[in-house]
Amino acid sequence: MTRAILAGLTEFALTALVIGLVILAVLVPLALSQPDPLEVLRLFVLGPFGTIRHMGNILEAATPTMMTGLAATIIFRAGMFNLGVEGSFFLGGLAAAATAVLLPLTGLIATPAAILIGALVGSLACIVPGYLRVRFGASEMVNSLVLNFAFLFAGVYFLNYVLRDPNAGALMSYKLPGDFTLDRLLQGTRLHTGVIIAFVACLLGGIWLYGTRSGLNVRIVGWSPGFASHLGLASSKLLMQAQIAGGLIAGMAGAIEVLGLYSRFSWTGLPGHGWTGITVAILARENPFLVIPAALFLAYLQVGGDMLARNLDVPSEIVGLVTAAIMLAVTAAAIFRHPAFLRLIRDIKGKEAGEEQGA
Amino acid sequence: MAEGPIVSFRGVSKTYPNGTVALTDATFDIRRGSIHAICGENGAGKSTLMKILFGLESPSAGQVLIDGAAVDTATPDFAGKHGIGMVHQHFSLVPILTVTENIILGHEPRRAIFIDRNKAHRQVVELTQRFDLAVDPDARTDTLSVAAQQKVEILKALSRDTRLLILDEPTAVLSPPEIEELFNRLRDLCAAGMTILFISHKLHEVRALAETVTVLRAGKVVGTTPLAEVDDTTITRMVMGRDVDVPRRQRQRTDAPVVLELDNVSTRARDPADRIEDISLSIRADEIVGIAGVDGSGQRGLVGVLSGLMRPASGSIRLDGTDMTRAGTPGWREAGLAYLPADRHARGGTAALSLADNAIAGTDGDKALQWGPFLRRGAIRRRVQQMIADYAVRAGGTGERLDSLSGGNAQKLIAARELAGSPKLLIADQPTRGVDVAAAALLHGRIDLAARDGAAVLLITADLDELLRLADRVLVLFNGKIVADLANHPGLTPAALGPYMLGLETAA
């Protein structure tokens, strides 16, 4: 058992090393272009830990991506490359706002009802491409990619013709009634109770995947369809269950984001948290428990980037570059499937003591 | 042109990095302009030999001589340079391309930056005429019949000044008239000066076509001899090996009730491995029926209809009196099927999951392991630890990944899962292939035990030793049919099975 932990730590160490190198490779040239390079590095790396408020900002930024990361994890675990998470997030937010504007709900049931409707409507963007794959064998990847935009424009139409407040200057919905909100948790930030939902969702997702029969069956279908058919598992049903679960979570994430942060709904483009969720899932190696630190890490980079932008006039987009590079580096088979690394892991697991290998 | 043999193997050996010895000290000549057959069981070393000759692998020792000169085979375009063409058992044609495009692929005639389509067309027409192999040069390859695709494959192999043509089991996918036509074309080619190397399991085909045969067994050349000088019995003996007597299984009861019955079951399928014709058989409790036959004789089809992976086109199947003809996999498993699949990497378990997860997969609803939807991890660990102990699986712990186990230990774990809860029918498909001796002995003991506990057992194996050791009755499959139904007794030897397996005799 200890050997397995040691091997896991070795893999983690390599991941951390690769990520560190990637960050430096992107950041150092940029820092050198600035008058005070060391200040750039210090602000980016240490800045987010500077105050409670900044740490609150990290949690705030990680709230939606924890949930989209969890959604993508569940979908990928079933062996599907369904990118509908982005569309589900958008639709979920829209449906929650529509619930708030259109339905005469008040009191304690208002917010849960909006989140539930957001989840249900949002799940469509994952369910449709998933179903077309399971039923007809159409590529879920291409279908989800294009249908995300179809859902976006359908949503914008709905916003423009149903929810739009004609008295507001720009294209945005009527104000969401006061009962439709999530409580703020920390002064000076927009951190709201949604973060608790996100944490709990990831923990429940991990317990489901590793602790229940259906979680086990989904992992079997995703990893080896041949073994699933040998066992007589209902593969299509399990695949659809995973797409539905992922869609519900992503839709819920969108609803929580809208209710937690905004007083009006005003998205006219895809918000991008679904894409980040895919990055989170990949970084977390498709493990729901690791989605939490992975989302927090990407949020930490985001806050670091924002601080650079605010204090040194360095654009925060640098973070997008870092994230993309990390995404490629941690999936590179040339690094993590390198024969030398695999041999090292095997030696650590196989031999009585792995210490001499570590050196 | 040089005289003497076109190809000579001199002490050629091949040991793979993982330690598998595929070929030992192979020495023989291939006479120029002859049809030379290579015979041997699965795993005898035929395909390794061909890979070396086709330039895909290099020998670890020994030399290959072409026209009397030693050559280094694993060099780029080796086959093209020496005029060696190969017709693979699984065609290497791109389905969406036309016949012409497939034939010229990789060495297109050019005019400026374009493919010279007129020249390409001419070349292909000329090839089809010269070798009398008629195919439409402009047809899309995936619209052709299998026999026509094979012609394309042969034309492709002949398209580059080929002097030596290798055919790997070319008749497996053909009907008898198509085989006859293929043989006529090959004889014509030979008459025109081509050397042909013909790899086959089927002795009557070898005899019908070839002049000389080289027999391989367990990676060694048993002999090379003109076919006119040997009779079938001798060749069969060369292929099968000396008769070594093995201890037989002692059956407890011979009057136990019939568990599995197949009546005239047939399947329709493109692939001959999936095709069975008019199979009738019954297996009693405490009976092990062994299936012998060269690979691809219909074994996969037989296992398919008995596990719900395929549906019979006609006939009926009963298990314990219940009709199972149209049952799917869940139905079969529900009815008490245990199945050790031949492709255990893809179908026996999930490499990336833990031993515990693999060992309890498919036990949905087992109250001892589940509390509502939740898995009882403690109970599962104890159960799997017990399985590991019972089957002597050498593993670090129940949390290890399946792919951390050796092949033998992984198979023991799969057997532990499948044999849990006294099955009614056990299908053991190549249960000990690639498994170490100790693990094989344990698995044999467990299969025997399952039968004693009342299971009907279907054993499919290419290992004739194993077959004779375990089976109470041996059925031989050839071209999807049962050609022999033999009671196992100490007089039954691999050599006695040979004529049926090679399609020379029937006794059903």
Add this chain to the structure above:
Amino acid sequence: MIEFFSAIADPAVFATVLRVMTPLLLAALGVLISDRAGVLNIGMEGIMLSGALIGVLVSAATANPFLGLFAALIGGGLLGALMAFFINGLGTQFIITGIALNMAALAATTLGLFLATGDKGMSGALKSGVLPNIDIPLLGGVPILGPLLSGHHMLTYLAILAVPAVAIMLARTPFGLHIRAVGSDPKAAAAAGISRNRVQLYALTLSGVLGGAAGAYLSMGYVSWFAQNMTAGRGFIALAAEVMGMGTAWGTFAAAAVLGIAETVAITMQTKGLPSELMQMIPYIVPAVMLTVYAARRQAKARKIS
């Protein structure tokens, strides 16, 4: 219906259709080449965006729009080659590689714009070169046809010429044959001595060059400046056009034309205050439907065989 055709025949409307179609067509042909080689270029959006910025920056720095275009083509090609290096050299998955490229390009172009101009939103301060329109000498004088066919942007003509060029390349050249072989059956191609890595490298590079041209058109033809995320999903529409085109150059051309008309109608509707969003959905719904119908038919056919 007659109204519709007479509207299209109006030179101004026809010109709008061509303007909208040009970047889609260039990019979709790029996607087509990559798809036929078995590595669908999901990163087209990012390549277009990069091409757009490079074109503006280089043309402004050299005061020569043709150098700007050239640089955009080179830049696009290099990005395509980089994708191939990641996919076949480092073993990343092509879908993830494309997503990462889109993400990186959005960030890098914003960053590049900022470093060059000090502005993150738009390149207003930079004087971008503009690629010329071409008047076809004799045709320009012909009534009706002349105003329709002459005087369009040079990249519009290039895009239309690229259709037969790509079709012929795929059908008639050894390279095209190798692309089709590798994309359809890499094992069989390898047995014929064709290297998948090399073919995919060239295919993605070419795909990137076309994407660079599409991007240069956006910033040096459609408009004459660069704005953050100015591609606004056109790379994905190009992907959709390629899917609608069923893997052929002429089909892709037809799809790009249909999508161009749809977007023109959407623009017209918008100016008249009609709901343009529903029109904007078309380029995304039609390919999904076609892809699904195509897959369903293939599945039915496969069932019949077995």
